[in-house]
Amino acid sequence: MEGRADRNAEGLPAGAPLVGRRTALRVLDQALDASFGGSFRFLALSGDPGAGKTRLLGELAAAAGARSLPVLAGRAAEFEQQMPFGALVDALDDRLERSRPALNPATARLLSTVFPALAGAAHSPASDAGVQGPAPGGAAPGEPAADAEPLGVARYHLHRAVRHLLEELASDNGLMLLLDDVHWADDASIELLGYLVRHPPRARVLIGVAYRPAQASARLATLVDIAGEHGVSVTADPFTREEVEQFLGPEVSRSRCQALYEASGGNPFYLEALARRPGGRDGAEPSPAEEAVAEPWGALPDLGEITELPPAVRTALRVELSGLHETALLVARAAAVAADEFEPALAAAGAEIAEDRALAALDDLAARDVVRPASAGRFRFRHPLVRHVVYGSAAAGWRLGAHARIARHLGDLGAPATLRAHHVERSAGYGDQQAIATLVEAARTVAPQAPATAAHWLKAALRLMPEDPDPAEAGLDTGEDGGRPPHVRLLAELAHAQTVSGQLVEGQETARTLLRLLPPDDHARRARAVQMCAVIERQLQRHQQARALVLDELHRIPDPQAPAAVLLRTRLVADRLMRLDIRGAQAVLDRMPENAPGWEPGLRVAVASLRVMPAYGAGRVDDAIALAEAADAVYAESPDGHIAEALDHVPWLGWAEVMLGRYDHARRRLERCIAIARSTGQVPYITYLLNAQARLYTLLGRLAEAADAAEEATETARLVRSGETLVFGLTQQCLVATWQGDHDRALRLGEEAVAGDLGAGEWWGAMARFALGVALVNSGRAEEGAVAALEACGDPTAPQLDPSTLLCCAEMLAQVEAAREKDGEPGRWAEIAEMLGGIGGSADAGMVRLAQAHAARPSDPAAAASLAAEGGRLLLSAGRRLEAGRAELAAGLAYQAAGERDPARERLRAAAELFEWCGARALLAQTVREQRRLGVRVASPRRGGRGDEPFGLSPREYEIATLVAEGCTNQQVAEKLFLSVRTVETHLSRVFGKLGVSSRVGVVTVLNGRPGDRDS
Structure with missing residues (x-):
């Protein structure tokens, strides 16, 4: 708040010049220049309360307006900190109501769960009430929004949808999004900002946030560092004398x-x-x-x-x-209770006066500059600190009554529970069943997008709930678990909400509280509660505590073959598999039947899922395949609901099938189980499934799909704040990036994965070190990569990697040692590869031939070429296109070394086709160079890096053109990129102009490197 008392409607001094701030303004101008020039920028403006952050944001907005750069601004509010995405809704909702962007239905449906303007009606009870928040989505009382995704899963997809929304809004003239007082923003908003700085919008977008450093969370304060080269930091310093x-x-x-x-x-x-x-x-x-x-x-x-x-x-x-009149002061206090931006009717309800009197009082308040006009007939206090002071000036008892009156007023208007919960929480008394129902309904509505807020409101409901409430009075549907006390059911919901929102310690405490409330002889429910506790303990890196918890509960169960005991033993098997303790896992499995009377259907699925990996790890491949086929039969007859009960263990079957080379089975199973995990909101398990899918797609050479799966796994792990699943995701992202040829990014991801030595002594920790080794070798740092890979392998008598990964490691080390021309070493690794590959199918046999080719090449390039070519055929028959391409490249190089130019050209041509299909840019570029050395005229590989697109296309235009060249229709392109068909058509018309073509066929021709056939 800088300048004289005369202010405009936006709260800025009317024509008053800005005092000082030369350094800050220079940094702001530089950020604006970069954004206007086409680069994303994230601006963090920090300063103490009242330091002038809002005025500096206003100056930035004015400078953007002078360049015709659209500006959208919003702010978080001190007394509405639990409102999900409050600042973002404040900034975007009015714009979305005036003009809805063209979005495909799925994206629009997902965004409508946050932005009321996209929910359907032009004016909802929420907007009439002068409060903004998530759209109700037509939900019935006590039920989630109609189109909401399940708890915790929607967040990643919502983040992507918001990014695409910003790109759509910025597609013509760019966009500046300014968010003030972000230190008061809810966790969901900070998570979204974190996603946006890690995955910037591909458009001229500048996101500026202002916050108080003393009140900022660690996640907020580090956003500018995470943004890296896109981040800009500015401080609003005090005035000099x-x-x-x-x-x-x-x-x-x-x-x-x-x-x-x-x-x-x-x-x-x-x-x-x-x-x-x-x-x-x-x-x-x-x-x-x-x-x-x-x-x-x-x-x-x-x-x-x-x-x-x-x-x-x-x-x-x-x-x-x-100095205010008594009525004006009363209305000011009611307005401070009501909302950050309020309508007169809401203030009148809180003050218990007629609306005409409230309007007269607001005129007085506006004349004295206590409040100022805002948008759509609403008002705001001139500064958040003024609202803070006014709120604090009211007696506590009066504030309680005002919150209750406003809650009733909102209820009479039909406002959703999410808008009433804030006031209900601050006014309800113990045992108020209607208040409990409102809080539970609000929690379930916002849970998919803002589980931290859901956890907050569930805790508030539990504080109000008596020991044995009437579920019907509390609005709690008993469902299939009707015999379970309502507070026990809510504790389970609370533990889940806390876990998926990253409040792992709180979730563990809630889960243990739930366990204490369950009777000692309720073994079935206690086993499920212990399983939940053990999973949370693993996320907290407390592996020993998780195992001890399970063993302690097992000792309480008198019948070791009881279903509850078997369920707990499955958790022990999974724990041993994480440590590649194959014998230990098998020993536990040997004490469990395949099925028994009294088992819940999900238990049979869990046991069938776990039996395959120990057999494979022990080298009993035939047994493993037989067990996998038996699991097929179990899955085929199991509905999704039964599989949902076993998602803790299903990933092990997916990983085992990937390692066994049963790629089609693995693909279908993982796709089905990921869909089940999403529909049931089982976030702790979906990350493991997604990582298995990413590994599968990488092996098959489907690198773009692998990148999508690995990104979702990593971002979901960041939301949950689980070190274990984060390392899983970073590992797969590292492997995908290195094979795509993005070596710098692969190294960053690999180094992050191994930082802190998480997973020491466990399979996933060794996988992270293996991935970093691959990235180092591919980036040209072969010696460092060989050391990292050897460390990942562990002791030969107790390997830390599975046989499939050990084989990949042996092949890579054979290649490294052959390049170093170290006598005997390539042959030794080829022998190790042959030993490991002897237990697998055609894919493993192909990898063995490739390792043998590396070993033979220094002394006998002709033999090496033959071995590599055979390996390529085996790998291609198994569907391993990426590795088949590497084998074809090795064969071409070996033929070239042997002086056989024609076979060399043929093998290199095959390699180039495979690498282009996979999107392996660095390997493709290497292959093209070798082709040119042999006199082959070949077009330069297509470039796909951001800012490096050919033909003068923008990143978005090149992305669309590439999909068109791959045969996608406009509708398919729209669905893949979260765009509308109209937007795709607009971009495609620009592509036609830049490429000088008039049809989709022309786009395909030009991008495939045949410029002479343009406009064909």
Whole structure:
């Protein structure tokens, strides 16, 4: 708040010049220049309360407006910190209501769960009430929104949808999104910002956030660092003494300026508040009578959490408010209770007065600059600190009643539970069944997008809930679990919400509380609760505690073959498999039947899923295949609901089938189980499934699909804040990136995966080190990569990697040693590969031939060429296109070394086709270079990096053109890129112009490197 008292509707000084801030303005201009030039920028503006952050954002917005760059601005609110995406809704919803962007139905449906303007009606009860928040989506009481995705799963897809929304809004002229007071934003908003800085919108977008560093979460404070080269940091510093004089103007004496400077510390808001006091601008000190006006306020509650307000500023604000008429002060307090941006009707309801009286009071408040007009007939306080002071000036009992009156008013308007919950939470009493139902309904509605908020409201409901409430009165549907006490069911929901929102410690405490409430002889429910506790313990890196918890509960079950005991043993098997303790896992499995009377259907699925990996790990491939086929039969007769009960163990079957080379079976099973996990919201398990899918797609050479699966797995793990699943995801992202040829990114991902030595002694930790080794070798740092790979393998008598990965490692080390021409070493690794590959199918046999080719090439290139060519045929027959391409490249190089140019050309041509199909850019470029050395005329490989697109196409245009060249229809392109068909058509028309073609056939021709056939 800088400048004189005369303000415009946006809360900025009306024509007042900005004081100081030259350094900050220069940084802001540079960020704006970069964004205007086509680069994404993330701007973090920090400063103490009242330091002038909002004014600096206003200056940035004005500069953007001067360049015709659209600006959308919103802010978070202190007393609505649990409202999901509040600042984003404040910024975008009015724009979306005025003009809806063209979005495909799936994206629009997902975004409608956050933005009321996309939910259907132009005006909802929420907007009529003057409060913004998530759209109800037509949900029935006590049920989630109609089209909401399940708990925790929707967040990643929602984040992608918001990114595509920003790209759509910025597609023509760019976009500046400014979010103020983000230190008050909910966790869901910070998660979204984190996603956007890691995966920037591919458009001219600048996102600016302002926050108080002392109140900012660690995740918020590190966003600018995560943004890397796209991040810009600015600080709003206090005024100097000279700037204070300029701010106050020549009518204030120098002695008074000095006194105000010392009292305010140069803080613009404090300075303005002190200058507003009677006599503040003409230099006269307030009289004792004027100081005494503030005395009656001394008996009221303190101003709350903002203790940094100096006493002089507090007094100044109290004096300002004490001059208000009684009704105006009452309406101001009701408005402070109501919302950050409020309608007069809401303030009138809180104050218990007629709306016409409230309007007259608001006129008085606006004239005194306590509140200011906002959009659509609403009002806002001139500064969040003023609202804070007004809220704190009201007695606690009166505030409680005001919250209750506003909640009733919203209920009469038909506002959704998500808007009423904030007021219900602050006004309901113990045992209030209607309040409990409202809080539970609100929690279930926002759970998919904002599980942290859901957890907050579930905790509030549990605090109000008596020991044995009537489920019907509380609005709690008993469902299939009707015999379970309502508070026990809510504890299970709370533990799940806390877990998927990353509150792992709190989730573990809730799960243990749930376990204590269950009777000692309720073995079935206790086993499920223990299983949940054990999973959370693993996410917290407490592997020993997880195992001890399971063993302790097992000892409490009298019958070791009881279904509850078998369920707990499956958890022990999974734990041993993580450590590649194959014998230990098999020993536990040997004590369990395949099926038994009394088993729940999901238990049979779990046991069948776990039996394959120990057999494969022990080298009993025939047994493993037989067990996998038996699992096929179990899955075929099991509905999705039964498989959903076993998702803790299903990933092991998927991973085993990938390692066995049963790729089609693995693909179908993983696709089905991922869909089940999404539909049931089982986030702790979906990451393992997605990583198995990413590994499968990488092996098959479907690198773009592998990248998508690995990205979703990693981003979901970041949301859950699980170190284990994050390493899983980073490992697969590293492998995909290195084979795509993005070596710098692969190294960053690999180094992040091994940082902190998470997973030491476990399979997934060794996989991370293996991935980093591959990335190092592919980036040209072969010796470092060989060391990392050897460390990953572990002791030969107790390997830390599975046989399939060990074979890949042996082949790579044979290649490295052959290049180093180290006598005997390539042959030794080829022998190890032959030993490992002897237990597998054609894919493993192909990898063995490739390793043997590496070993033979230094001494007998003709034999090496024959071996590599055979390996390529075997790998291609198994569907391993990427490795088949590598074998074809090795064969071409060996033929070339042997002086056989024609076979070399043929093998290199085959390799180039495979690498282009896979999207392996670096290997394709290497192959093209070798072809040219042999005299083959070949077009340069297509480039696909951001900012490096050919033909003058933008990144989005090149992306669309590539999909068209691959044969996708406009509808398919729209679905893949979360765009509307109309937007695809618009971009495609620009592609036609830049390529000089008039049809989709022309696009295919040009991108396939035959420019002479344009417009064909």
